[in-house]
Amino acid sequence: xxxxxxxxxxxxxxxxxxxxxxxxxxxxxxxxxxxxxxxxxxxxxxxxxxxxxxxxxxxxxxxxxxxxxxxxxxxxxxxxxxxxxxxxxxxxxxxxxxxxxxxxxxxxxxxxxxxxxxxxxxxxxxxxxxxxxxxxxxxxxxxxxxxxxxxxxxxxxxxxxxxxxxxx
Numbered sequence: 001x002x003x004x005x006x007x008x009x010x011x012x013x014x015x016x017x018x019x020x021x022x023x024x025x026x027x028x029x030x031x032x033x034x035x036x037x038x039x040x041x042x043x044x045x046x047x048x049x050x051x052x053x054x055x056x057x058x059x060x061x062x063x064x065x066x067x068x069x070x071x072x073x074x075x076x077x078x079x080x081x082x083x084x085x086x087x088x089x090x091x092x093x094x095x096x097x098x099x100x101x102x103x104x105x106x107x108x109x110x111x112x113x114x115x116x117x118x119x120x121x122x123x124x125x126x127x128x129x130x131x132x133x134x135x136x137x138x139x140x141x142x143x144x145x146x147x148x149x150x151x152x153x154x155x156x157x158x159x160x161x162x163x164x165x166x167x168x
Contacts, residue, residue, distance in 0.1 A: 003016065003017075004028065004141075004161060004164060004165070005140060005164070005165055006140065007139070007140050007141065007142050008142070009142050009143060010024045010025055010028070010157075025157060028157060028160050028161060028164065029156070029157070029160050031160075031164055031168070032159075032160030032161075032163045032164055033160075035163055035164065035167050035168055036167075037077070037167065038074070038076070038167060040069075040076045040077065040094060040095065040097070040098040041069070041098065042098050042099050043098075043099055043100070043101055044069050044070070044071060044098065044100055044101065045069075045070040045071070045100065045101050045102050045103075045104070046067045046068065046069060046070060046076065046095050046100055046102075046103050046104070047067065047068045047070055047103075047104045047105070047126070047127045047129055047130040048065065048066070048067045048068075048088075048091060048092065048095070048103060048104070048105045048111070048127075048130070049065070049066070049068075049105070049106060049127055049130040049131065049134065050063050050064060050065045050066075050083065050088075050108070051063070051064050051134050051137065051138075051144065052064075052083070053143065053144050053151070053152070053158070054151060054152075055151070055152050055153065055154065055155055055158065056151070056152075056153055057151075061083070062080060062081065062082070062152075062155065062158070063080070063081060063082060063083035063087055064078060064079075064080050064144075064162065065078065065079050065080075065087055065088050065090075065091050066078035066079070066091060066130075066166075067091050067092075067094075067095055067103075068129055068130045068133055070104070070129060073129050073133070075133070075166040075167070076094070076095070077090070077091045077094045077095065078091065078162060078163075078166060079091050080155060080158060080159045080162065081155075084110075085110055085113065085114065088110050088111070088114060089114055092111075092114045092115055096115075096116075096119075100119055101119075102119055102120075102121050103115050103119050103120055103121070104121045104122070104123065104126040104127050105120065105121075105122060105126075105127065106122065106127055107122055137165070140165070141161065141162075141165060143158065143161070
């Protein structure tokens with residue numbers, strides 16, 4: 001798990017531990033299944049943002065949308081899928097159930113359609129924490145790095161790796 005968080009891909013972990021790639025992948029999936037989503041605290045301020053990556057090849061673009069608690073800077077929810085309302089709705093609905101004080105986003109046109117106007121705040125420097133988290137993710141998880149030959153081959157494995165990175 002530490003190797004995964006330090007930017008090693010499944011091939012690197014396989015070489016370092018001298019086990020098969022399939023064993024590494026199955027272990028990642030098993031660890032991810034055992035991790036439970038942490039509870040979302042009530043009455044907090046959140047930041048929501050997205051980052052793009054791809055699965056298999058550059059033609060199959062995937063969006064990772066996630067929310068960050070501004071006070072603790074912990075990821076409270078994420079969703080992986082196409083860049084559409086359905087993927088965003090998973091994250092936003094979990095935040096709305098926690099009675100948030102405010103939800104800060106960038107100027108993506110999907111946000112106003114799902115977040116009530118009285119909770120939604122768009123400011124120039126309003127999402128600094130989550131933008132920093134995006135940079136950290138791209139640095140630590142090789143498959144999210146821009147202009148790289150490393151990529152995810154499976155949506156399930158990408159989601160499992162994010163779950164391990166965010167909540168373990």
